[in-house]
Amino acid sequence: xxxxxxxxxxxxxxxxxxxxxxxxxxxxxxxxxxxxxxxxxxxxxxxxxxxxxxxxxxxxxxxxxxxxxxxxxxxxxxxxxxxxxxxxxxxxxxxxxxxxxxxxxxxxxxxxxxxxxxxxxxxxxxxxxxxxxxxxxxxxxxxxxxxxxxxxxxxxxxxxxxxxxxxxxxxxxxxxxxxxxxxxxxxxxxxxxxxxxxxxxxxxxxxxxxxxxxxxxxxxxxxxxxxxxxxxxxxxxxxxxxxxxxxxxxxxxxxxxxxxxxxxxxxxxxxxxxxxxxxxxxxxxxxxxxxxxxxxxxxxxxxxxxxxxxxxxxxxxxxxxxxxxxxxxxxxxxxxxxxxxxxxxxxxxxxxxxxxxxxxxxxxxxxxxxxxxxxxxxxxxxxxxxxxxxxxxxxxxxxxxxxxxxxxxxxxxxxxxxxxxxxxxxxxxxxxxxxxx
Amino acid sequence: xxxxxxxxxxxxxxxxxxxxxxxxxxxxxxxxxxxxxxxxxxxxxxxxxxxxxxxxxxxxxxxxxxxxxxxxxxxxxxxxxxxxxxxxxxxxxxxxxxxxxxxxxxxxxxxxxxxxxxxxxxxxxxxxxxxxxxxxxxxxxxxxxxxxxxxxxxxxxxxxxxxxxxxxxxxxxxxxxxxxxxxxxxxxxxxxxxxxxxxxxxxxxxxxxxxxxxxxxxxxxxxxxxxxxxxxxxxxxxxxxxxxxxxxxxxxxxxxxxxxxxxxxxxxxxxxxxxxxxxxxxxxxxxxxxxxxxxxxxxxxxxxx
Numbered sequence: 001x002x003x004x005x006x007x008x009x010x011x012x013x014x015x016x017x018x019x020x021x022x023x024x025x026x027x028x029x030x031x032x033x034x035x036x037x038x039x040x041x042x043x044x045x046x047x048x049x050x051x052x053x054x055x056x057x058x059x060x061x062x063x064x065x066x067x068x069x070x071x072x073x074x075x076x077x078x079x080x081x082x083x084x085x086x087x088x089x090x091x092x093x094x095x096x097x098x099x100x101x102x103x104x105x106x107x108x109x110x111x112x113x114x115x116x117x118x119x120x121x122x123x124x125x126x127x128x129x130x131x132x133x134x135x136x137x138x139x140x141x142x143x144x145x146x147x148x149x150x151x152x153x154x155x156x157x158x159x160x161x162x163x164x165x166x167x168x169x170x171x172x173x174x175x176x177x178x179x180x181x182x183x184x185x186x187x188x189x190x191x192x193x194x195x196x197x198x199x200x201x202x203x204x205x206x207x208x209x210x211x212x213x214x215x216x217x218x219x220x221x222x223x224x225x226x227x228x229x230x231x232x233x234x235x236x237x238x239x240x241x242x243x244x245x246x247x248x249x250x251x252x253x254x255x256x257x258x259x260x261x262x263x264x265x266x267x268x269x270x271x272x273x274x275x276x277x278x279x280x281x282x283x284x285x286x287x288x289x290x291x292x293x294x295x296x297x298x299x300x301x302x303x304x305x306x307x308x309x310x311x312x313x314x315x316x317x318x319x320x321x322x323x324x325x326x327x328x329x330x331x332x333x334x335x336x337x338x339x340x341x342x343x344x345x346x347x348x349x350x351x352x353x354x355x356x357x358x359x360x361x362x363x364x365x366x367x368x369x370x371x372x373x374x375x376x377x378x379x380x381x382x383x384x385x386x387x388x389x390x391x392x393x394x395x396x397x398x399x400x401x402x403x404x405x406x407x408x409x410x411x412x413x414x415x416x417x418x419x420x421x422x423x424x425x426x427x428x429x430x431x432x433x434x435x436x437x
Numbered sequence: 438x439x440x441x442x443x444x445x446x447x448x449x450x451x452x453x454x455x456x457x458x459x460x461x462x463x464x465x466x467x468x469x470x471x472x473x474x475x476x477x478x479x480x481x482x483x484x485x486x487x488x489x490x491x492x493x494x495x496x497x498x499x500x501x502x503x504x505x506x507x508x509x510x511x512x513x514x515x516x517x518x519x520x521x522x523x524x525x526x527x528x529x530x531x532x533x534x535x536x537x538x539x540x541x542x543x544x545x546x547x548x549x550x551x552x553x554x555x556x557x558x559x560x561x562x563x564x565x566x567x568x569x570x571x572x573x574x575x576x577x578x579x580x581x582x583x584x585x586x587x588x589x590x591x592x593x594x595x596x597x598x599x600x601x602x603x604x605x606x607x608x609x610x611x612x613x614x615x616x617x618x619x620x621x622x623x624x625x626x627x628x629x630x631x632x633x634x635x636x637x638x639x640x641x642x643x644x645x646x647x648x649x650x651x652x653x654x655x656x657x658x659x660x661x662x663x664x665x666x667x668x669x670x671x672x673x674x675x676x677x678x679x680x681x682x683x684x685x686x687x688x689x690x691x692x693x694x695x696x697x698x699x700x701x702x703x704x705x706x707x708x709x710x711x712x713x714x715x716x717x718x719x720x721x722x723x724x725x726x727x728x729x730x731x732x733x734x735x736x737x738x739x740x741x742x
Binding site (some may be wrong): 004006007010014170205206209211212213214215216217218219220418 | 484487488489490504506510513515516517519520521522523524526534535537538539579718
């Protein structure tokens with residue numbers, strides 16, 4: 001036991017005192033937050049302004065089309081499909097008299113693709129115009145039509161979601177659950193890659209430095225492997241702690257910069273660009289900052305810590321096993337890593353479904369099977385929909401999982417770490433698993 | 438007392454038999470040579486002695502009891518052929534870490550490290566990283582780390598490879614000092630000339646089998662070919678003839694004559710025949726075969742240095 005502790009201490013201190021650790025710990029959250037704001041900013045300013053020339057044979061669309069800062073519509077008489085570009089337009093919209101005829105249709109002509117967003121917006125305008133026309137043809141007064149069109153539904157009512165279980169009633173926020181679920185699942189996903197890879201690299205270093213033999217003559221391979229895994233776990237937790245502190249600090253500072261105007265602008269940009277799922281979650285997240293604290297932290301935080309650590313332990317030993325069989329060639333590491341990275345990536349994909357539909361069968365199964373549970377379960381938990389028994393089963397199976405992977409990895413590690421020169425296949429590793437100690 | 442005894446050790450791999458029924462014992466305080474060409478099975482043997490590998494069959498007795506890695510490892514020091522240290526770790530810190538893994542307390546370890554560093558003139562390197570050391574410095578460091586915890590059994594696998602003569606001498610002296618103080622040393626190499634200088638007993642292995650086992654003197658004696666070297670102040674002319682009874686001339690140099698005594702004759706006969714020629718003999722000694730020669734004879738393969 002004492003020897004494992006010595007190894008843990010050494011693994012921890014050498015990494016934490018490294019300059020790159022300090023840099024990455026402090027810079028990463030800065031990058032992350034900067035990235036969110038920068039991408040929002042850039043996608044707004046880099047959107048090309050479209051100027052569409054419309055040829056409207058029916059004359060009904062002129063009063064209907066709404067121009068805004070991103071797409072302006074004009075109805076010049078002398079512009080056609082051949083000359084729209086030299087006249088200064090980015091696109092030409094031809095609306096023939098009978099736009100439903102099989103041989104004639106509404107055509108949007110441009111020198112390059114306008115992109116889905118712009119095309120959708122233009123189609124929306126056409127839909128609105130046709131609907132308005134239908135109303136007018138049915139003798140609805142134009143003034144009444146205009147006033148209805150100007151209605152802003154969002155300003156007319158207040159919407160809240162409440163979850164009632166038995167006698168308990170709680171305010172809920174699905175968007176918030178989505179955000180937290182996605183965020184924590186994503187965080188664990190990144191962690192598994194970063195720290196799993198760190199374990200693998202550490203093992204490879206010892207093998208390539210040839211120090212493995214010197215140390216193995218003093219400690220059992222199992223002690224060295226677990227000491228390394230736990231030491232790196234401690235590094236990960238330290239980094240997580242620093243990040244949490246930094247992010248809390250930075251968000252409190254940044255919200256003071258987040259004035260109502262910027263928020264409105266962000267929402268305007270969002271509505272004019274089309275709602276991608278991520279964006280709306282992010283926007284709701286920002287605007288629901290106050291309700292952030294209302295989330296079920298008492299459950300979320302302990303579960304997060306558990307899955308963070310247990311998920312890491314599950315995969316770290318697999319990374320250690322892979323690292324121990326790699327020879328001089330680091331390319332080998334990439335191909336051997338594949339069977340480990342695939343389940344992790346798959347878990348992430350399942351999680352993206354699970355956050356939106358926490359009760360879908362794939363979400364439930366994904367959150368119980370140890371390969372994917374660390375990421376998927378964290379995607380489900382913030383929704384509050386997960387029954388206690390599922391959490392317990394999931395946790396137990398993950399614990400059993402990492403005990404098993406550690407035992408298997410130890411067998412591969414103890415042989416691989418001293419084997420040089422031979423390229424190891426999976427079949428060979430299988431043989432080591434069954435070799436008696 | 439016998440510090441180490443190997444009984445019928447076997448270790449077979451899928452493709453070849455690395456150790457094929459080897460037994461020998463090592464008395465305490467001995468400087469013991471484990472010899473053989475590359476691929477003979479030496480490293481596998483050593484790894485079994487240090488508990489890194491498990492034998493497929495056979496026993497290892499350490500200090501009379503069955504070898505138990507957990508207990509006995511603190512009494513063994515092992516310097517593997519492939520030198521290895523954490524490249525980016527500072528030297529002092531690394532020596533301390535490795536000493537503590539052997540079971541030394543922090544205080545003892547620090548004291549010993551400082552002693553050895555002074556002895557090898559390494560004190561100024563304490564905060565250097567292994568990366569920054571030259572090869573010779575690295576070997577010295579590796580040696581220090583191996584002997585730090587005062588093991589009773591010291592195993593050195595090719596300790597001189599890559600060392601310049603000055604550092605080789607330094608290590609050689611330390612080996613003698615340690616042996617004098619009671620440490621048993623297993624010295625594994627395929628460089629026979631080093632063995633003759635240093636070792637008391639040797640075991641020669643090849644293809645996983647033990648070929649020779651005994652003290653250096655006794656083995657050389659077993660293989661002697663009755664060759665003598667006669668030294669002259671001035672080589673008399675008649676020596677160039679080969680008309681002697683007691684011996685054949687093998688080699689003539691400016692001042693030396695190498696002869697092989699014929700069957701049935703003794704060294705005294707040779708001396709007499711030469712003296713009868715009225716010459717001044719300056720020296721007369723037996724040339725025992727070098728271990729290198731013995732090895733080539735016994736193993737039948739070219740021994741590459």
